[in-house]
Amino acid sequence: MRDTTIVPAGRPGSATLKFALGNFWRHRSLIRQMTWREVAARYRGSLMGVVWSLLLPILMLGVYTFVFGVVFQSRWGGEAQGGKGEFAVILFAGLIVHGLFAEVFNRAPGLVLGNSNYVKRVIFPLDILVWVALGSALFHAATALAVLLGLFFLLHGFLHWTILFLPLVLAPLLVLMLGMGWFLAALGVYARDIAQVTGVLTMVLLFLAPVLYPVDAVPQPYRTMLLLNPLTVIIEQAREVLIWGRPPDWFALGIYSLVATIAAAIGFWWFQRTRAGFADVM
Template sequence: MFERLGLTVALARREIESRYRGTLPGRAWIIIAPFLMLVVYTFVFGHILKSRWGADQDTSSFALTLFSGLLLNTLLGECLSRAASVMHSYGNYVKKLVFPLEVIPLSVVLAGLLNVFIGYLVLLVAMLLLGHPLAWSVLYLPLVLLPFLVCLVGLTFLIAALGTYFRDVGQIVQFVLILALFLSPILYPLTSLPESARSYLALNPLTIPVETVRAVLFGSPLPELSQIVAYHVTAGVLAVIGIGLFMRVKCGFADVL
């Protein structure tokens, strides 16, 4: 078990280093990237488009609220986009019968999680600098992110398995990620939609985590308890399906690659 954990961490480190290899700032991009994203979205949506979550919300509050949701979208996009081709990238490892292939999708999630962790640290620092005091509920942030991570692991394993056999999975994933962004309350408040449409947005894997994260960070209303419970159950089912399918078909990866 500890050997596989070590392999997962090593591969995650390789994923991160390969992403920033050859760049001038190097690993500093892990901090620079979320900071630049916060600045750009603040300027575009806050100053140019004059977007607000509420009539009494200022530009900085809107930017922080927007950024908190974009971080989850970034994590989902990074993991699923990479998962579609990750087994092809590690073809030499796949052909080694003794190598535990399940650590490869896990390393993708771990690498993405590190980037988002840094992003949330940037967000918390920005909240303090912009005069938004941190409530004690921020301590619940890792807990409320847990079901999203479970869901993400399941989806990553599922996409990794399908992407090994079908190259066009990557193209489909990119289209689905665009839909997931615009059909979630990241760029707009959920209350701006008709009541009948809100329940459909709850089917998006981003909706409940985004609303829950904003509740613990900014004190906005939590989703309904029934929706939270349903999301936990669905995340667990997706994890079982994704990991189960991956373990079932991984014996054929070497023949495909």
């Protein structure tokens, strides 16, 4: 993991997104190794190890299928079509997006605090800690997505070709997550109770997003709250390409991408401008 281009932890360097992407590319090998180490550490000591990352989504999907398909006989939007697992598939698609966001959002305030040994080193690119957290979240989201696609294939006998658009649908959310990750990672050093707030906000975002219900089920005056939720557009577009087999709304994703890029730029700027004081308060 030797890298002669590492930026000293105490020196902010450039605060532009170009510098952030350059740092990612320079340290991609280090990020990959740290990501895998983090994933493996989560299951260290368990009998089945990383296999749990696949078994847990299967168990969750089984529970959703039984509860919503068998017990409640739920149908998305009140429509009668679809088998017992159809509601569970639609629900699980929203939960995957929310879970991806929530993992980084909840962990971000403690990323720097939990790696104080890196802060005190003369050479370490602290900003890549957010990339590592994002990589770990993507790994678990990918295993859950594999389970979702497996059930969809069992129910319908095919997969929509539009699933190829999924990386483009998720990309703006990932950019936004990076920006929020950098901002919260730096803020968490100075305001350590911020982690309590993110936990509550994560639950609020879950219930104010079309995860458990469709947007059409919400009365018109209250739909603005859903549209202001950063997860709503991505969840809706992910279902479009995964479940309904329709191309995404490129205009909506374009606007989202612009906002996400601005948020990422602000988040990285904040991280770089505050990182010099990390060692003083830890």
